[in-house]
Amino acid sequence: MNRYLMILAACAIPLAAHHSFEAEYDFNKSMKITGVITKMEWMNPHAHFYVDVKGADGKVINWNMELGAIPVLLKQGWRKDSLKKGDTVTVEGYLPKDGTRAMGNARRVLLPDGRQVFGGTSANVADGK
Amino acid sequence: MQRSYRNLVLTAAAAATVLLLAGGQGSAQEATKQKQIVPPGAAPPKPLGPRGPSGPVPRTSDGKPDFSGLWNSQRNLPGQEEPAMLPWAAALTKERTANYSADDPEARCIPGGVPRAFPYHHQIVQTSKLMLVLFEGNIHTFRQIFLDRTEHPKNVGPLWYGDSIAKWEGDTLVVDSVGFNDQFWFDMAGHPHSTELHVIERYHRRDFGNLEIEVTVIDPKTYSKPWVMKREATLETEIEMTEYVCNENNSDALHLVGK
Numbered sequence: 001m002n003r004y005l006m007i008l009a010a011c012a013i014p015l016a017a018h019h020s021f022e023a024e025y026d027f028n029k030s031m032k033i034t035g036v037i038t039k040m041e042w043m044n045p046h047a048h049f050y051v052d053v054k055g056a057d058g059k060v061i062n063w064n065m066e067l068g069a070i071p072v073l074l075k076q077g078w079r080k081d082s083l084k085k086g087d088t089v090t091v092e093g094y095l096p097k098d099g100t101r102a103m104g105n106a107r108r109v110l111l112p113d114g115r116q117v118f119g120g121t122s123a124n125v126a127d128g129k
Numbered sequence: 130m131q132r133s134y135r136n137l138v139l140t141a142a143a144a145a146t147v148l149l150l151a152g153g154q155g156s157a158q159e160a161t162k163q164k165q166i167v168p169p170g171a172a173p174p175k176p177l178g179p180r181g182p183s184g185p186v187p188r189t190s191d192g193k194p195d196f197s198g199l200w201n202s203q204r205n206l207p208g209q210e211e212p213a214m215l216p217w218a219a220a221l222t223k224e225r226t227a228n229y230s231a232d233d234p235e236a237r238c239i240p241g242g243v244p245r246a247f248p249y250h251h252q253i254v255q256t257s258k259l260m261l262v263l264f265e266g267n268i269h270t271f272r273q274i275f276l277d278r279t280e281h282p283k284n285v286g287p288l289w290y291g292d293s294i295a296k297w298e299g300d301t302l303v304v305d306s307v308g309f310n311d312q313f314w315f316d317m318a319g320h321p322h323s324t325e326l327h328v329i330e331r332y333h334r335r336d337f338g339n340l341e342i343e344v345t346v347i348d349p350k351t352y353s354k355p356w357v358m359k360r361e362a363t364l365e366t367e368i369e370m371t372e373y374v375c376n377e378n379n380s381d382a383l384h385l386v387g388k
Contacts, residue, residue: 020231
């Protein structure tokens with residue numbers, strides 16, 4: 001993790017979004033996963049990162065987690081290497097309305113050292129983060 | 130009724146899950162927040178952020194205010210009047226808002242038109258004859274405002290950003306735009322318009338770091354009286370505009386289901 005992430009938790013910039021949160025995700029379907037980063041997709045209109053999560057049965061599922069738009073993330077201190085392959089993270093967020101599996105909107109990412117960072121997503125907009 | 134009951138149970142279960150996952154006082158606040166969510170556009174504008182840097186207004190060699198610079202997104206001031214919509218427009222806006230703006234063209238990387246206030250930075254480049262507005266997003270594009278032309282071309286459009294000409298009224302630049310298509314939404318709430326849309330924007334650089342914009346929407350086929358919006362933008366001095374190519378990975382479009 002790098003120093004830029006340290007400022008994220010303190011950021012409270014009201015953000016606007018490329019699409020409305022509730023057009024895609026459901027505030028009533030919260031999720032929380034812990035796993036290992038496999039890839040960061042530093043692209044617009046939303047950055048995504050992928051997390052391998054091992055279930056109780058030992059089966060590994062790769063989750064696709066959405067972040068905010070890159071200009072917004074940059075302003076919050078995120079960089080393309082803020083989450084590195086191999087990092088273990090816990091992600092809190094919301095599931096999509098259409099039932100797509102292993103996908104979510106990352107509201108908050110918990111880093112191994114205990115720091116929390118916000119995803120710069122429309123979820124953070126809608127709930128005032 | 131059955132569905133409502135099911136939703137209630139699901140909501141309660143989700144809230145309980147949040148409580149269990151997060152634990153403590155913070156989680157209770159989170160559960161409360163879930164109940165307060167309103168459709169986009171239905172929420173009042175958030176309070177304005179910090180002011181831009183102070184200082185004198187930069188001027189061009191001919192003494193006019195120079196709007197050049199990197200500006201943060203335009204933000205509507207709080208407490209403004211709602212637009213007076215004709216019945217068809219009110220019904221359409223209500224439907225779009227209730228569907229959580231799932232059909233918003235912006236979510237499909239289509240230009241937002243004028244006067245949509247984009248959430249991203251915009252760079253103004255001003256010359257004596259032309260003012261360019263370079264949009265970081267929604268799509269990485271630009272708008273032309275002609276300072277050396279006093280009339281719109283005949284049969285102009287339909288265009289996403291219209292045909293824009295401008296004149297000075299003291300230190301205020303008055304931008305007059307026509308020739309629009311009717312494809313874009315004014316905001317995430319889904320306020321519509323017709324091809325007869327006429328937009329007048331009055332740009333005033335209050336000081337070095339603060340821009341005031343008064344937007345008047347005139348469209349008698351959609352609104353029963355002109356809709357006036359007051360906005361502000363602040364100068365960004367710490368960063369440069371980045372690249373935002375909306376269509377490079379717009380995977381969300383497949384999942385925008387609305388209600």
